Amino acid sequence: MTGQRESILISVAQVLRRAGVQHPLQRSAWLDELRVGDAAVPADSEIVIDLVLEATGTAVVATGTVRAVASCNCRRCLEPFDQPVEATIREIFEPRPTEGETYPLVSEHIDVVPLVRDAVLLSLPLAPLCRADCPGPAPERFPAMAEVPEGEAADPEVGRETEAQPDRNEPPRDPRWAALDQLQLDR
Numbered sequence: 001m002t003g004q005r006e007s008i009l010i011s012v013a014q015v016l017r018r019a020g021v022q023h024p025l026q027r028s029a030w031l032d033e034l035r036v037g038d039a040a041v042p043a044d045s046e047i048v049i050d051l052v053l054e055a056t057g058t059a060v061v062a063t064g065t066v067r068a069v070a071s072c073n074c075r076r077c078l079e080p081f082d083q084p085v086e087a088t089i090r091e092i093f094e095p096r097p098t099e100g101e102t103y104p105l106v107s108e109h110i111d112v113v114p115l116v117r118d119a120v121l122l123s124l125p126l127a128p129l130c131r132a133d134c135p136g137p138a139p140e141r142f143p144a145m146a147e148v149p150e151g152e153a154a155d156p157e158v159g160r161e162t163e164a165q166p167d168r169n170e171p172p173r174d175p176r177w178a179a180l181d182q183l184q185l186d187r
């Protein structure tokens with residue numbers, strides 16, 4: 001991750017000319033991977049920027065949203081899944097920015113990439129779940145990792161997974177495996 005490779009420079013000359021006038025800014029960005037733990041917006045996946053820029057004195061206020069789709073691994077069942085994320089933006093660009101609080105405004109231009117990167121990172125789920133009631137892995141197969149939530153037995157998927165293990169020498173029970181075998185024969 002290079003971190004500083006990209007920039008999207010936006011001229012705010014028109015915005016600064018008249019305070020209080022709202023200027024829409026809609027862009028898409030494709031950045032390096034943005035990751036927090038088990039959730040990431042992959043490199044080169046679209047990040048949709050939908051902002052309104054407005055001048056206050058020598059500063060520019062950006063409000064709006066940044067949206068992306070995060071690729072996550074469920075912390076309970078470890079299965080991968082996609083989750084839309086959206087960050088609400090209210091940030092300030094100014095000629096003398098405060099580190100960690102506002103963003104730089106240089107020669108009547110702003111770079112929205114640092115703002116977008118920060119916003120996406122903050123919007124990523126810290127403990128991603130494929131669904132709110134994910135029962136986790138089958139406890140007989142992964143006893144060390146099993147969480148045992150209530151109502152687990154009611155889930156037909158789990159019931160099926162926790163049945164007797166298929167013997168390696170027996171024909172597979174699941175028709176999907178039979179289809180895979182067929183594919184391999186066709187090669």
Ligand SMILES: [Zn+2]
Nearest residue numbers: 074077130134
């Ligand atoms: Zn899950």
